[in-house]
Amino acid sequence: MESKRDLAKLSALGYRITQQRRLVLGVFLADPCLQSAEDIYDKCREIDSSISYPTIYRTLDILVEAGMVRKTHFNQGKSWYEAADNNLHHHHLVCRECGSRFSLRGCPMDLLEEELQRAQFKVLDHQFEIMGICKDCQSV
Amino acid sequence: MESKRDLAKLSALGYRITQQRRLVLGVFLADPCLQSAEDIYDKCREIDSSISYPTIYRTLDILVEAGMVRKTHFNQGKSWYEAADNNLHHHHLVCRECGSRFSLRGCPMDLLEEELQRAQFKVLDHQFEIMGICKDCQSV
DNA sequence: CTGAATGCAAACGGTTTGCACGCCC
DNA sequence: GGGCGTGCAAACCGTTTGCATTCAG
Numbered sequence: 001m002e003s004k005r006d007l008a009k010l011s012a013l014g015y016r017i018t019q020q021r022r023l024v025l026g027v028f029l030a031d032p033c034l035q036s037a038e039d040i041y042d043k044c045r046e047i048d049s050s051i052s053y054p055t056i057y058r059t060l061d062i063l064v065e066a067g068m069v070r071k072t073h074f075n076q077g078k079s080w081y082e083a084a085d086n087n088l089h090h091h092h093l094v095c096r097e098c099g100s101r102f103s104l105r106g107c108p109m110d111l112l113e114e115e116l117q118r119a120q121f122k123v124l125d126h127q128f129e130i131m132g133i134c135k136d137c138q139s140v
Numbered sequence: 141m142e143s144k145r146d147l148a149k150l151s152a153l154g155y156r157i158t159q160q161r162r163l164v165l166g167v168f169l170a171d172p173c174l175q176s177a178e179d180i181y182d183k184c185r186e187i188d189s190s191i192s193y194p195t196i197y198r199t200l201d202i203l204v205e206a207g208m209v210r211k212t213h214f215n216q217g218k219s220w221y222e223a224a225d226n227n228l229h230h231h232h233l234v235c236r237e238c239g240s241r242f243s244l245r246g247c248p249m250d251l252l253e254e255e256l257q258r259a260q261f262k263v264l265d266h267q268f269e270i271m272g273i274c275k276d277c278q279s280v
Numbered sequence: 281c282t283g284a285a286t287g288c289a290a291a292c293g294g295t296t297t298g299c300a301c302g303c304c305c
Numbered sequence: 306g307g308g309c310g311t312g313c314a315a316a317c318c319g320t321t322t323g324c325a326t327t328c329a330g
Binding site: 105131 | 270
Binding site: 014015016018020021050051052053054055058077 | 284285286287288293294295
């Protein structure tokens with residue numbers, strides 16, 4: 001299923017619907033988890049072996065701008081992307097051993113509304129990530 | 141005041157007390173706020189114009205390992221450091237316009253203990269940052 | 281047909297590494 | 306004096322940019 005809605009949204013923003021953009025969108029539809037630019041590049045390459053990193057990054061920028069993808073930064077100098085779709089907003093536990101990621105339910109931002117209002121700070125984005133050792137890696 | 145305790149801690153871990161390490165420690169004592177490696181490099185250079193980036197980074201690694209400094213990642217590919225000292229653990233609001241940072245009181249981790257225990261996830265570190273527009277920049 | 285989007289190669293910025301020299305213990 | 310720590314230069318890695326070509330509209 002290729003999201004007609006997403007393509008329409010890009011179109012509405014004045015962006016052309018190219019093979020490459022379809023492809024990147026498809027990768028996000030296929031996997032709602034956090035993915036690095038490299039992950040996305042690799043998956044796209046399996047289908048179209050000529051797609052390039054600049055196109056991946058340019059497309060990701062557009063998708064973030066369009067609000068269809070969320071971008072976060074856990075580890076040193078690497079960005080992670082995930083579909084920002086209708087799913088419930090959530091955060092992650094990240095295992096430092098094996099790199100696997102687990103979803104947390106809910107978001108602690110809800111609990112800070114009062115304090116933020118007092119600071120008169122206009123929130124655009126936030127990130128909340130917990131690093132540690134997952135259950136499986138502890139037992140090794 | 142140069143923290144005798146911090147130096148002793150480094151010593152106890154088997155690290156030598158060098159001019160450069162004293163200097164970097166001094167910078168953290170002088171400013172408890174978030175600082176980038178570049179900030180620290182510049183401040184050190186004012187005092188010892190021969191100190192190098194590799195030394196800054198190597199020293200920061202040591203201080204993080206020793207638990208004396210905390211490292212976080214807000215923006216694309218840049219790390220931020222702050223003294224992890226006796227001050228209350230806290231997080232930040234980061235203004236996307238002017239880059240200034242404001243402290244939040246408290247930490248939402250406290251509220252997640254139950255869920256983390258259920259996941260049997262051993263927490264090593266976490267980061268929580270809120271990006272937006274500060275009061276002053278909104279009125280411009 | 282026109283200009284937005286692409287791929288290539290090369291630059292970028294923050295960080296790390298290899299190596300010979302220097303200095304703490 | 307032995308070896309950890311340093312500075313230098315150069316590599317590294319993720320990301321971005323300039324430019325000629327291609328293709329969506």
